[in-house]
Amino acid sequence: MSNRVNITDEYREKFYRLPKVFFTNDVYKKLSNNAKLAWAILRDRVDLSQKNNWVDDKGDIYFIFTNKELMGILNIASTSTLNTVKKELLNSKLLEQEKRGLNKANRLYLLNPDVTMDDIYEIKHQENNLISELEEKEFENTNFEKKDSQSADKSGHSKIEQPVSENRNSIFERLDVRKSNSNDTDFIKTKDIKDIKDNKNNISQADLNSILRKNNKENDSILITEYINQQSLEKKYGTNFLNVLKNYSKGEFDLFNQFIKTIDYAVKSAETDTNSSIEIGLLEDLYYSNDLRQDLTQTLYNVLLKIRTDKYQKIKDPKAYLFISIKQTIIHWITQIKASEI
Numbered sequence: 001m002s003n004r005v006n007i008t009d010e011y012r013e014k015f016y017r018l019p020k021v022f023f024t025n026d027v028y029k030k031l032s033n034n035a036k037l038a039w040a041i042l043r044d045r046v047d048l049s050q051k052n053n054w055v056d057d058k059g060d061i062y063f064i065f066t067n068k069e070l071m072g073i074l075n076i077a078s079t080s081t082l083n084t085v086k087k088e089l090l091n092s093k094l095l096e097q098e099k100r101g102l103n104k105a106n107r108l109y110l111l112n113p114d115v116t117m118d119d120i121y122e123i124k125h126q127e128n129n130l131i132s133e134l135e136e137k138e139f140e141n142t143n144f145e146k147k148d149s150q151s152a153d154k155s156g157h158s159k160i161e162q163p164v165s166e167n168r169n170s171i172f173e174r175l176d177v178r179k180s181n182s183n184d185t186d187f188i189k190t191k192d193i194k195d196i197k198d199n200k201n202n203i204s205q206a207d208l209n210s211i212l213r214k215n216n217k218e219n220d221s222i223l224i225t226e227y228i229n230q231q232s233l234e235k236k237y238g239t240n241f242l243n244v245l246k247n248y249s250k251g252e253f254d255l256f257n258q259f260i261k262t263i264d265y266a267v268k269s270a271e272t273d274t275n276s277s278i279e280i281g282l283l284e285d286l287y288y289s290n291d292l293r294q295d296l297t298q299t300l301y302n303v304l305l306k307i308r309t310d311k312y313q314k315i316k317d318p319k320a321y322l323f324i325s326i327k328q329t330i331i332h333w334i335t336q337i338k339a340s341e342i
Contacts, residue, residue: 016040021113024122027092028113034081035088038074039095042110045073056107062098063108117328118314121321220253227257236280237263238293241300248304259322263300266323270330278334292333299329 018040022028028036042063049061056062065073067082076082089095093114098107224246228234234242249256271277280292303325307318315321 016044019113020123020126021115021119024119024126025113025116028094031088031092032085034074034076035085035092038076038085039089039110041074042095042108046110060109063110064105065108066105069105117325120324120328121315121317124320124324221251223253224249224251224256227253227260231260233260238290238297241293241297244297244301244304248308258319262319262323263326266326267330269323270327270334273327274331274334276334276338278330278337288333288337295329295333296326299325 016037018036019028022031022036022039045063046061049055049063054062054064067079071077071079071082074082074085076085086095086097090097094111096109096111098109100106228242245256245259249259267278267280278292280289280296300322303322307315307321
């Protein structure tokens with residue numbers, strides 16, 4: 001069999017794009033598979049509409065197809081089925097039609113699906129679950145199988161040495177942290193407070209060890225205060241922002257630190273995606289700093305309130321939900337700032 005690159009390879013890799021939101025949003029989940037596939041096929045024909053110059057004076061792209069042509073394009077055998085599919089797309093606000101009269105074919109406008117924060121969270125959660133399942137399977141294969149090597153005891157009987165495994169809860173916690181925060185942004189554990197000390201030597205080693213040994217609310221409060229000072233968090237995010245986070249964390253340093261790391265990572269991710277940088281509160285003379293910090297505080301409050309009141313546990317991964325919400329807020333502000341500078 002020849003391994004030469006063939007002209008058929010290009011066409012073998014062509015496919016229709018079906019939005020994931022069709023399977024997460026309650027409005028679109030009710031659509032029949034025929035309707036979802038019809039949208040994907042029409043979306044693929046946008047380029048053809050542009051070549052035909054089917055663009056109105058607003059720049060919106062449309063289609064001009066008779067019902068017979070549509071049936072052929074969508075591989076639909078009957079007019080009744082076509083009408084059902086069109087009705088589904090029209091009712092879901094994925095399609096608009098504009099009558100032209102005089103027996104002319106209607107103009108059809110394809111609409112993009114709406115994407116809510118819940119959809120973003122659900123799609124991200126599904127992707128993270130897939131990664132998590134693969135990581136857990138890999139971990140179990142390498143750490144929970146019995147070792148093949150055997151050693152003989154004094155009686156001459158062989159014994160199988162069992163591997164020493166971690167507590168499963170700690171394993172899954174570690175995997176969750178790793179997938180949620182990569183690229184040197186892992187959450188700092190209590191035992192890692194020495195990393196903070198390396199940056200600023202404000203606490204003696206003896207005091208630090210004493211704090212870690214006691215591990216109570218009072219000492220967690222000291223750690224939080226020291227961490228805020230060392231990382232200039234109050235200057236960056238503002239007092240109100242940190243108070244909301246401290247109240248939700250109930251004075252627990254680990255929880256407070258995990259959320260801060262998630263927020264910092266969300267800001268960096270937004271900057272990477274937009275190829276821009278943003279100063280939240282480090283420079284006092286920036287005209288948008290206060291408004292941005294207030295917006296971030298409101299976002300944080302809304303997210304934590306929703307997590308706390310999540311009676312039916314719709315939010316499976318609070319850290320991912322916070323990450324997405326903060327990131328979207330930062331992207332919004334970057335967009336606004338760019339627009340104001342034009």
